[in-house]
Amino acid sequence: MRRLNLFPILGAFLITSLGAPSAFAKDPIRIGLNNWAEAIAVSHMWQQVLEEKGYEVELKTVEKAILYTGLSTDAIDLALEIWMPTTDAAYYDRFKEDIDLHESWYHGARLGLVVPAYMGIGSIEDLKDKAATFGDGRSSDGIVGIEAGSSLMEMTEQAIKAYGLDYNLMISSEVAMISALDRAYRQEKPVVVTLWSPHWVFAKYDLKYLEDPRNAYGAADDIHFMSRKGFGEEYPEVLDWLNAWDMGDDSLGSLMAEVNEASSPEEGARTWIAANRPLVDGWLESQASAQK
Template identity: 50%
Template sequence: MKKISSTLLGLSMALAASAHANDKQLVIGTNNWAENIAVANMWKIVLEEEHGYEIELTDVGKSVLYSGLANNDFDISLEIWLPTTDKDFLAPYKDEIDVHDVWYEGTGLGIVVPSYVEIDTIDALRDSAEQFSYQGRPTIIGIDSGSAIAGLTDDAIDAYDLPMRQLYSSDPAMMAALDDAYQREEPIAVTLWSPHWAFAEYDLKYLEDTQGVYGESDDIFWFSRKGFAEDDPWLTQVLNEWHMDDDTLGGLMATIEQQGDPVEGARTWIGENRELIDTWLAAGE
């Protein structure tokens, strides 16, 4: 009887350990940042094709992302920058959202110019604003108006008294403008962040933020609706083990950019980085 009971107990534990592979539906809230698209598609492929999940990626604005997690419309999201950049987005929902572990350390954020541009500080941008005209006006080209970097750039324009506008667009539109100016070696100022594939493709530099408007370096965490860790302890352990650096994340983003498709690019990168991914997955065993 003891032997049979032990066998049944072992079988029960094995079934519990693999429960995450059965009928698991997951909604991941995403935004249009290059690294967010990259890691969301990477995890969608790994979890669907190897662990039986059904994953829905839902692209929304920042404010909707946080309220959606708080209201259980989404299960997880893979990118929150703390302690500075996303603190104001998190603040109204800090009791309804769980922030989990860091997966990328040491972000960058600010106004970026090509390295051939002679100025090195945001202060110097004030006196050189006319050189950075876009569509007839001195311009810093940004991304969507609801992003944290857009708000900080508005603050920087005020703090440094820059005679410039911020032109809200999108990551792809901003990058298209950067590429066009870069190919012609013309001055251009854009809002950018690290990690981003642009730093692997172009010779760029951050303008020094002497007033500290953009804050100190952040880390990137993943976060979830309240109670997700109890509902899916396996995936929680796996994502808490997940870590990437400039080489691994930059490689993922560069592969996607080269292939022009986030799914195929992520799938190619997964095949080339099997050992790394297996170390993350092993945490759930």
């Protein structure tokens, strides 16, 4: 009986299998982000950095509730902007058994009601009985909010109740809110908006937070990143880089400004990385240095 030489067959099989794009390749890393300026900026930055390292990365813009659901069901791998211990506490408490909370990369984040510095008020309490000054809630001279369902909007609804304010909170978007702020600012008209720090608008306009003596918005937060369960075991190198990541007002502010002013977030992130290569390389090299 003639023996069959299997080596050419096995060789052809291995070449075909290994050459197939999806045979052993990992799925793209899916980064979920809500439509806030700093989330857009850092998500595009990390997409660029990880793609430089050979990873495929997909960005998925979703609302905050869907972001947490996606992490808990493995539909999303990473979320780079999680405010703790206050702003995202309700979402985190609901999903904490199914997601991993990691290191903070920005310290002292804040949110609340913001007005131009030229306005002669300093506290949320000063808004009481002045609703007529800000129009009827249908113009840009009202309390201009962002997307419905965000933690900031929920806190602002509670603040309106806590301070007994006779104001309508307008559901809007970050872009529309900034447009209303810009329009009022250029005419030196009164305007109150829901805002947060870090944000590039504080570099462009002279603004101030209204004091919050009743602590409706809570204490300052830190910004963390989260991952789905098991991400660190599958991508240990990426997790090490993210744990080494740290930004302050100058570095994050410059990134946000670059992304905002560029023709696209991708271009802005790419330009910022090129100008801040030592900082970025420090995140990527810190774990390797620690292991030596």
